Amino acid sequence: MTDMDRKRRLRREAEARRSGLAESERRLKSERICQEAIRYLTEESSLLSEGRALFTYLPFRTELDVTPIIEWAWGRHIPVTAPRSNPVSKEMEPVMISSMEEVEENGPWGIREPKPDCPVWTKLDRIGCILMPGLAFDACRRRLGYGGGFYDRFLSRYGRQGLMIPVRLALAFDVQIIPEVPEEEHDYRVDVLITESAVIR
Template structure:
């Protein structure tokens, strides 16, 4: 029985998410290292083709400030999006990466100019070192490239359960600000029939896989 077909009779949304996370992690881990590498390369090619089309990411012409990309550092079986970060460094696009604070259950963004600005912290994830410059105004983020375990065609996202990204996006909602353009890089096998969405979960603006680009209009 696949992720899409498994029934959820008598499960609440929290239980459904727990079950989906277990299945989604196993499914993504079923890809060999070679498959993940080749598919990640295809996904990054698509992301880079889309880079200039994303809101606020133009670096030439009448650009009045440096565009800002908020990206994650991949771990384990996630899509390796680091080539996108490297391309942004070459194009003078500011790159900010989250540093997590589990005690407060939130994240803050810091500018990363090279791999030397990163260190391995909790869960083996590379995060900005303390000396890097913090992004104080999150409204400067033009595009957020976010991780996730599974996604659906209604632009729903299944995260890892920590709520860090949901709380970050809620800052925009509470302040009445427009959110950045939110992009997800995913393998085709991460697209499922339906992601159960809670009140504070956010939706994606664009999903890029190795074979297609998914948006609300598509």
């Protein structure tokens, strides 16, 4: 079995496990994990100080709901950006949002995205932390994404421009942790992984 086939199988299995959580259980665990993430971001206050932005995914379907972190950032006047994707080039841009009213529910592939009139955040070096989505992770902080490569391509821009990559923070349910995620040369690990039972650095 090739790594690609293995990743495809692992994605199906991970999505099934995450979808298998009852909605009430998923909501409670999301809240607990977000509180731990907020504690981490508060302790590591320099990440989002001096006008640095948070770059976060906008949750959909059974993804862990990071809305409490977004609202925490807004409440502290921390700039919040979210990805807008180009389905042709498979590139994404960080776009500023200041409320959920600036989010449209059905962007490409049915995911939530900033509305077209929201401004692009052009200062890559002023993003202090990226909340990375994923279907599965392992104890070495390897990440299994959805297969589009959007985040890996975005992060590669930092190297090409000689910029330091922001801290990558991932939030996941325990059921998303697997023994080993297959890793390719272009894959980026996360720096910190938080679940309802552990903080892995």
